[in-house]
Amino acid sequence: MSNGNGKTGKQIEQAGPTCRRKKVSGGDEFAQAIAKIAVAQVCESKGFQGFQQSALETMSDVTARYIMSIGKSANSYANLAGRAECNIFDVIQGLEDMGYAQGFTGASDIDHWLEDSGVVREISQFVNEVEPVMFAHPIPPFPVVKERVLPPSFLQKGEEPPDDHIPAWLPAFPDPETFSQSATVNGRGTEPHATKVENDNSNGDRPLLNSQQQIVSSMFGNTAMNDPAVPKANTVAAESNPFLAAPLKFEDKEVASIAPPAKFFNNTVASDIPILENFVENEPISVLETFAPAIEAIKSTCSDSREDQTKFPVKEKPTVRFKVGTKNKFLARSIGLIPQNEEHNKTLPWFAMEDEKDDRKRRAEKILRESLENPDQLVQL
Amino acid sequence: MNQNQQPQQTSSSEGRSSADDDSALSDFLSSLTDYTPTIPDELVQHYLAKSGFQCPDVRLTRLVAVATQKFVAEVAGDALQHCKARQASIPKDKRDRQQKDRRLVLTMEDLSKALREYGVNLRHQEYFADNPSTGMDPTTRDE
Numbered sequence: 083m084s085n086g087n088g089k090t091g092k093q094i095e096q097a098g099p100t101c102r103r104k105k106v107s108g109g110d111e112f113a114q115a116i117a118k119i120a121v122a123q124v125c126e127s128k129g130f131q132g133f134q135q136s137a138l139e140t141m142s143d144v145t146a147r148y149i150m151s152i153g154k155s156a157n158s159y160a161n162l163a164g165r166a167e168c169n170i171f172d173v174i175q176g177l178e179d180m181g182y183a184q185g186f187t188g189a190s191d192i193d194h195w196l197e198d199s200g201v202v203r204e205i206s207q208f209v210n211e212v213e214p215v216m217f218a219h220p221i222p223p224f225p226v227v228k229e230r231v232l233p234p235s236f237l238q239k240g241e242e243p244p245d246d247h248i249p250a251w252l253p254a255f256p257d258p259e260t261f262s263q264s265a266t267v268n269g270r271g272t273e274p275h276a277t278k279v280e281n282d283n284s285n286g287d288r289p290l291l292n293s294q295q296q297i298v299s300s301m302f303g304n305t306a307m308n309d310p311a312v313p314k315a316n317t318v319a320a321e322s323n324p325f326l327a328a329p330l331k332f333e334d335k336e337v338a339s340i341a342p343p344a345k346f347f348n349n350t351v352a353s354d355i356p357i358l359e360n361f362v363e364n365e366p367i368s369v370l371e372t373f374a375p376a377i378e379a380i381k382s383t384c385s386d387s388r389e390d391q392t393k394f395p396v397k398e399k400p401t402v403r404f405k406v407g408t409k410n411k412f413l414a415r416s417i418g419l420i421p422q423n424e425e426h427n428k429t430l431p432w433f434a435m436e437d438e439k440d441d442r443k444r445r446a447e448k449i450l451r452e453s454l455e456n457p458d459q460l461v462q463l
Numbered sequence: 464m465n466q467n468q469q470p471q472q473t474s475s476s477e478g479r480s481s482a483d484d485d486s487a488l489s490d491f492l493s494s495l496t497d498y499t500p501t502i503p504d505e506l507v508q509h510y511l512a513k514s515g516f517q518c519p520d521v522r523l524t525r526l527v528a529v530a531t532q533k534f535v536a537e538v539a540g541d542a543l544q545h546c547k548a549r550q551a552s553i554p555k556d557k558r559d560r561q562q563k564d565r566r567l568v569l570t571m572e573d574l575s576k577a578l579r580e581y582g583v584n585l586r587h588q589e590y591f592a593d594n595p596s597t598g599m600d601p602t603t604r605d606e
Contacts, residue, residue: 113509120502121535125569127501128539132568136587140574141535144583145502146510149531153516168518170488170526177530183582184537197488205526206491208533209498217503224505 112224117142119218127215152176177201401452492522500528507531534581541577542569549573 121142122133156176160168174196182189186200196202236243236250243250504521507528511518518524546567575585590597 113506116503116506120506123501124532124535125539128536129543129567130539130569131566134568134570137569137571137574140571140585141538141569144538144578145531145535148534149507149510149527150514152527152530153511153514157515157517166517168516168523169520170492170523173523173526180530180534184580197485201530202488202491205529205533206494208536209494209529212536214499215501216499217501221503221505224509 114142114146116221117146121145123215123218127212148180152180155179171196174199174202177205492526495522495525495529498525498529500525500532502528502532502535504528538574538577538581539569541580542573543567545573545576546570 118138122138125133125141152173153176156168156172159172159175160166163172178186178189178199178201181201186204188194188198188200233253235252236248236254239254241254243252244255504524507524511524511527546569549572550565571585571587575587578585
């Protein structure tokens with residue numbers, strides 16, 4: 083069915099099949115897909131050259147329901163006769179029930195032989211007339227049921243149950259390593275369990291995450307997912323799904339420090355900005371030279387600690403006279419109580435956003451040093 | 464008891480015996496084994512098992528598969544009739560019809576008409592007003 087053109091259409095199409103799979107079918111997608119292929123082949127043999135997607139899905143759904151209703155009525159007839167297994171007469175009676183809507187010859191006859199039923203005749207007619215069309219693909223027997231590996235008992239493990247009230251034939255407790263590490267990651271014990279399962283890959287251990295996934299998978303009626311499969315599936319899930327992985331600590335991942343934008347390496351750009359011209363007038367130093375130590379520092383190390391940034395040599399920066407504030411204000415600023423935005427209002431525009439904080443810290447350090455060296459030269463607001 | 468005797472009398476009067484009917488059935492089942500239904504056995508077994516049907520005999524599964532195939536073929540045939548009837552009734556140029564619309568496409572419209580006679584009531588959206596091809600002939604639309 084057409085969902086609309088353009089980007090939204092594509093997004094809907096991508097989201098649609100996955101949503102449908104998760105919510106509606108619940109583990110029967112394989113059978114539905116095969117039914118679609120079979121129905122398409124039958125319709126093609128009748129003369130159709132194309133199918134609407136929705137029509138094909140509807141027809142395959144109706145076919146599946148037809149089979150199920152035959153099975154249900156045949157089973158009911160068998161149960162009525164006091165049997166658990168169905169035989170051909172049950173099936174023929176089931177087919178007759180299905181055929182009452184459309185009608186078949188001899189439907190209204192009471193007490194007719196089932197072998198002589200109109201349905202049987204019609205089917206044998208169909209078999210004689212129509213050429214068989216093979217199904218397009220080879221199919222494995224499904225659904226696949228995996229062998230259940232039970233968790234080992236105390237006896238099998240050779241362990242002694244910790245207390246007298248626990249008999250030895252019960253399954254053993256999981257290893258303490260799987261649940262001992264807790265409250266380190268956001269107070270939730272699930273991530274360490276997932277990582278531990280990745281490391282251990284042991285048989286009987288079932289962390290919390292496992293049981294949640296078990297519930298979810300059992301809801302979907304997935305017969306292929308069983309106990310040994312679930313921890314493996316979880317490891318796969320934990321490895322593939324970044325949201326289930328343990329959160330990174332601060333030093334785990336190397337984050338490259340931010341390089342200043344290329345425009346500061348270029349003197350020609352500096353002339354465009356009027357404020358920068360004023361800055362340049364004070365001292366005949368090019369912007370490149372000013373930032374040369376910073377650039378070298380960035381190139382040499384990739385550490386993102388704050389101290390390195392503030393350690394950029396400040397001496398080579400030209401002394402710019404600007405109003406800093408009262409003594410008290412300055413002290414407060416040096417301690418870090420008052421945000422140092424005001425003094426950078428004029429100079430901020432020519433720095434990119436990434437450089438703002440570096441510059442601020444550099445200036446703070448510089449001011450602090452200057453004040454310490456020359457306490458009498460403090461400028462008042 | 465009378466009711467039991469009557470069918471036996473009618474069967475004897477018609478010259479049939481139960482033995483013949485049994486052989487007819489076994490002949491019928493053996494003819495089934497020659498025929499490979501398009502609907503695969505695994506699929507039929509899956510859905511039969513889902514509904515509680517239990518039988519180790521493969522021939523019964525084949526019987527259900529053949530019956531289902533017959534049902535699908537009948538529905539498809541009816542839908543094809545509707546499709547052809549619709550194409551014949553559209554007042555269009557002969558040129559256009561021969562080029563494009565000869566393509567027989569199974570549409571929801573035809574399918575719902577065909578299934579209605581089998582007791583399956585299908586309702587579908589007439590159109591979605593979300594793209595420029597709304598309201599066009601469904602066979603020419605990209606679906």
